[in-house]
Amino acid sequence: MEIAVAALTGLYFAVSIYLMLSRHIIRILLGTVTLSTGANLTIFAMGRITREVPPIIPAGHYLPADGAANALPQALVLTAIVIAFSLFAFLLVLVMRSYQELGTDDTYAMRDAEPEGEPLPPLGY
Amino acid sequence: MAAAERPAIDLADAFVMEAPALADWLIVAPLVIGFIFAALCLMTRKDTGRQPVIAIAGLVLILLSVAGLFVHVLANGTVVMAMGRWLPPFGIAFVADTLGATLALISGIVGLATGIYALREADNTERRYGFYPFLLMMLSGVICAFLTGDIFNLYVWFEVLLLGSFGLLILGSRRDQLDGATKYAFLNLIATTLFLIAVAYVYGLFGTLNMADIARKAAVMEEVGPRLTIAALFFFAFAMKAAAFPLNFWLPASYHTPRLAVGAVFAGLLTKVGVYALLRILLTIFPADRDDLAIAIAVVAAASMMLGALGALAQTDMRRVLGYLVISGIGIMLAGLALGSATGLSGTAFYTAHSMVIMTALYLLVGIVGAAAGTFDLHRAGGLYATAPWLAVVALILAFSASGLPPFSGLWPKIFLVKASIDVGAWWLAAAILLSGFLTTIALVRLFAFAFWRPANPDMRSMTLGEVPVARLGLPVLVGLCGLTVIAGLYPEPFIQVSDRIAFELMNPVGYIDAVYAPMPIQPAAAEGAVQ
Numbered sequence: 154m155e156i157a158v159a160a161l162t163g164l165y166f167a168v169s170i171y172l173m174l175s176r177h178i179i180r181i182l183l184g185t186v187t188l189s190t191g192a193n194l195t196i197f198a199m200g201r202i203t204r205e206v207p208p209i210i211p212a213g214h215y216l217p218a219d220g221a222a223n224a225l226p227q228a229l230v231l232t233a234i235v236i237a238f239s240l241f242a243f244l245l246v247l248v249m250r251s252y253q254e255l256g257t258d259d260t261y262a263m264r265d266a267e268p269e270g271e272p273l274p275p276l277g278y
Numbered sequence: 279m280a281a282a283e284r285p286a287i288d289l290a291d292a293f294v295m296e297a298p299a300l301a302d303w304l305i306v307a308p309l310v311i312g313f314i315f316a317a318l319c320l321m322t323r324k325d326t327g328r329q330p331v332i333a334i335a336g337l338v339l340i341l342l343s344v345a346g347l348f349v350h351v352l353a354n355g356t357v358v359m360a361m362g363r364w365l366p367p368f369g370i371a372f373v374a375d376t377l378g379a380t381l382a383l384i385s386g387i388v389g390l391a392t393g394i395y396a397l398r399e400a401d402n403t404e405r406r407y408g409f410y411p412f413l414l415m416m417l418s419g420v421i422c423a424f425l426t427g428d429i430f431n432l433y434v435w436f437e438v439l440l441l442g443s444f445g446l447l448i449l450g451s452r453r454d455q456l457d458g459a460t461k462y463a464f465l466n467l468i469a470t471t472l473f474l475i476a477v478a479y480v481y482g483l484f485g486t487l488n489m490a491d492i493a494r495k496a497a498v499m500e501e502v503g504p505r506l507t508i509a510a511l512f513f514f515a516f517a518m519k520a521a522a523f524p525l526n527f528w529l530p531a532s533y534h535t536p537r538l539a540v541g542a543v544f545a546g547l548l549t550k551v552g553v554y555a556l557l558r559i560l561l562t563i564f565p566a567d568r569d570d571l572a573i574a575i576a577v578v579a580a581a582s583m584m585l586g587a588l589g590a591l592a593q594t595d596m597r598r599v600l601g602y603l604v605i606s607g608i609g610i611m612l613a614g615l616a617l618g619s620a621t622g623l624s625g626t627a628f629y630t631a632h633s634m635v636i637m638t639a640l641y642l643l644v645g646i647v648g649a650a651a652g653t654f655d656l657h658r659a660g661g662l663y664a665t666a667p668w669l670a671v672v673a674l675i676l677a678f679s680a681s682g683l684p685p686f687s688g689l690w691p692k693i694f695l696v697k698a699s700i701d702v703g704a705w706w707l708a709a710a711i712l713l714s715g716f717l718t719t720i721a722l723v724r725l726f727a728f729a730f731w732r733p734a735n736p737d738m739r740s741m742t743l744g745e746v747p748v749a750r751l752g753l754p755v756l757v758g759l760c761g762l763t764v765i766a767g768l769y770p771e772p773f774i775q776v777s778d779r780i781a782f783e784l785m786n787p788v789g790y791i792d793a794v795y796a797p798m799p800i801q802p803a804a805a806e807g808a809v810q
Contacts, residue, residue, distance in 0.1 A: 173468070178460065185467055192474045199482030215287070229430060229481070233474060236437045240467055243444060247463060251456035266458035266531050274594045274656050275728060 158198040165191035178248050178258040185244070189237035193230045200226030293363045301350045305359050305372045305425060307343035308382065311336055312418025319410040326402040333410035337393040337417070341386035344379070344421060351379040352776070356783075356793035358427070366427075366794050367488035373427030375790055377627065377780045381424045381554055384634045387762075388546040389417040391755045395642050396539035398747045404449045404537070412449075413543065416442025420547045424554055427794060429477055430487045432555065436470050436519070443548060446540045447532060458532030465528035469518035476511040483508065490794035493563045493787050502570070509567035512559045513575070520552030522612060523582040526605045530589065533604070534597035538645030538748075541597065545604045546638035550630055553611045557626070560615060561784040568618060576616035580710040582609030587717035596644045596654045596729070599721055600637070603680065606714050607633040610695065613707055617698045623781035625694030628773060632687045632766065636680050639759040640722075642752055643673055647729050649746045652738050656725065661734025665742045669749070670730045672756050677722035679763040682715040687766035690774065 165187055172184030200223040208224040210217050252258050255265060289295065315336025322329045351357055351374050361370040374382070393413060400409045419439030426432050443466075447459045481487060483504055484495045499505055514525075521529040529549070533541050560568040560575075568575075586606025593599045611633065614626025644654070650666055651659035663670045679686035692711060699708035743749040766773045783789055 178464075181464055185464060185471065188468065188471050189474075192471050192478065195475055196478040196481065199478045201482075226481070229478075232430075232434065236434070237471075239441070240437070243441070244463055244467070247444075247448065247456070247460060250451065251460050254451070254453050254456050260461075263457050263460065265454040265456075266461075266535050271594060272657070274592065274724070 154202045162191050162194040176260050196229050197226050294360050304347040305374050308340050308421040311339045312414050316411040316414035326405040337390040341390045344382040344386040348379045348383040358793050367486045367491035370431050371427040372425050374425050375783050378424040382421045384631050385420050388638045392539045392543040395752050395755050398751050399539050412442045412445035423551050427489050447536050455535040458535035462528050462532035469515050473515040479508045490791040506567045509564040516552045516556045520549045520608050521605050522578050522608050523585045530601040533601040542638045542641035546634045562787040572616050579609045579612035579616050583710050583714035587714040590721040594656050613695050619698050620781045621694050622698035624777040625691040627777040627780040629691035646749050646752045649748050650741050656728045658735050659729040660732040663730040675760050681719035685767045687763040690770045
């Protein structure tokens with residue numbers, strides 16, 4: 154089971170790196186979303202994947218049954234999903250606004266903050 | 279409740295039983311104050327007259343609480359508080375050692391300084407769009423990142439401060455801001471995600487997220503491969519956060535676009551969180567892997583210093599000069615981490631604190647200079663020595679201090695770092711530190727020469743300070759920050775003592791681990807319990 158999830162995670166990372174190598178902001182955005190999904194899958198797999206035994210403590214016991222699934226990665230993944238989602242929402246709006254203002258989603262053409270062909274600093278007065 | 283039917287359980291197995299000492303509550307005070315006052319500022323969002331008063335009160339309280347924490351840590355050693363009383367490693371622990379408490383204190387100073395400066399800079403629209411809530415949230419995030427003892431919690435604080443910084447960065451929504459913010463946001467998000475992936479590997483390998491627990495388990499781990507992989511991934515992620523070469527390109531693209539108060543707080547705090555995380559991870563948690571990575575860190579450090587200093591020389595915009603100087607300073611901080619000796623780490627600790635204050639002050643200075651000269655362009659600014667002689671004095675002090683010239687605070691850490699480099703025969707690292715200091719001197723003194731010394735440009739009308747709104751509060755703030763660098767330069771003894779103590783604690787993580795586990799004698803069953 155871990156091997157299958159690991160292969161899937163690797164696929165996610167490969168797709169995300171491919172997308173992030175693009176010049177176009179919207180593809181980079183999709184790449185980062187894929188990257189954070191890959192990260193979440195990594196956390197999930199790192200908690201070891203066990204089947205069948207739910208991590209619920211039976212009545213009258215103080216410990217979960219042997220071989221119970223690890224519940225902690227789910228808490229971590231949930232936190233990471235919430236954060237990644239809010240950042241995705243912010244980035245989506247940011248990308249849309251900068252497309253409206255700058256008129257391009259090509260990172261080569263986004264040179265407002267660092268204009269091309271700036272003169273040298275003064276060499277003397 | 280059901281508890282009555284059950285046999286008696288010894289709660290001491292899982293909980294810290296005694297209530298924390300009153301002074302220990304200071305460790306969570308910055309978080310509580312920051313979030314409450316951010317919420318209050320949000321509620322008074324439209325009351326642009328009253329909101330700054332609330333925000334400044336919050337910033338003053340945060341500064342007082344971190345100052346109290348600093349004094350407490352100096353007097354009583356590392357302070358630990360377990361959230362929800364869960365014994366480590368189960369609950370999230372907040373741990374304030376000397377490094378964390380010192381950086382938290384400087385962050386409080388930087389936050390208050392920029393908050394006061396922004397009173398005259400952030401206009402009503404920016405206040406309505408949440409300047410002060412973002413500032414308070416970001417400051418709380420930064421301070422909590424310095425104080426947390428849980429690696430996943432560190433990730434959460436990175437995201438908190440990142441979201442606050444996004445908000446501050448795009449206030450105003452000008453074209454260049456959107457452009458800079460896009461690059462800043464994407465590259466920082468990728469860095470944080472890489473950090474999260476490294477955290478996942480840590481959890482998979484050690485079954486715990488508590489830093490002290492990881493350090494304990496990493497120390498006895500035989501296999502080097504997986505541990506070194508994790509350490510290298512952390513180094514990559516945090517070097518990106520710290521804007522070290524070659525991952526620095528987001529910084530000069532974005533830091534000059536927002537308000538100068540925002541640039542100042544970013545330059546003072548954000549990259550230093552990356553440096554702090556590197557020190558914590560590579561020294562407290564994976565000290566053996568730092569030795570393996572030392573050469574790579576040293577090369578990155580030397581390249582960052584030189585690239586930052588050369589980049590600063592090539593800029594015509596004063597704000598962008600400073601952006602490159604931030605990168606150069608990061609290189610100098612990493613030099614001590616690469617050396618790993620007590621002298622080197624002491625130098626790094628001192629330099630980090632110095633750089634937080636000085637970079638903030640330089641941004642605020644350039645804000646006043648730009649407003650008084652009417653431009654940030656080195657080609658056109660001029661004549662400020664005639665209209666603002668006292669600002670010229672402040673500018674010269676800051677330029678000397680940032681370059682590491684006596685008698686200001688930049689001198690001592692550089693002496694330490696150069697000495698530590700020569701001690702281990704790394705002459706090229708010592709040469710890079712000295713050469714980058716020399717180039718920084720040229721860059722900043724040239725800024726001084728053009729903006730202050732040169733006669734005023736007849737096309738531009740340079741104003742006296744009385745006519746510049748940001749100067750009225752900005753100048754006293756700058757004088758205060760200059761006072762710090764002068765005191766630390768002329769009487770460095772107490773500052774060196776603190777940085778020596780930081781270096782000692784970083785080199786002996788046992789103290790950190792013992793402090794976290796003090797509430798509980800080590801129980802094998804409890805320590806193994808987290809691992810499946």
